[in-house]
Amino acid sequence: MIFTLVIIAMAMRFGAGAGVLGCLLSAIIFALFLFKPMGSVAIANPSAKSNLLWMILLGVPGSYLFAPIEAEPAKDDKQSK
Numbered sequence: 001m002i003f004t005l006v007i008i009a010m011a012m013r014f015g016a017g018a019g020v021l022g023c024l025l026s027a028i029i030f031a032l033f034l035f036k037p038m039g040s041v042a043i044a045n046p047s048a049k050s051n052l053l054w055m056i057l058l059g060v061p062g063s064y065l066f067a068p069i070e071a072e073p074a075k076d077d078k079q080s081k
Contacts, residue, residue: 011063019063027056
């Protein structure tokens, strides 16, 4: 739950790129410190692998979904004529 809130907050504040970066970094941190064997990115438990995969698969599109929409630059009326 905290993972999702942090990714959404990062995407809303800093944009989609920051949300994706946060998602990938947190997935690496989860793999290093929470799943066995600790201190390695390799994950022995298949259930933990699927949890990590779902975190990434939902975090990346969520970053783009909650990123602020950039405004289009105003078109000059003289150029359109």
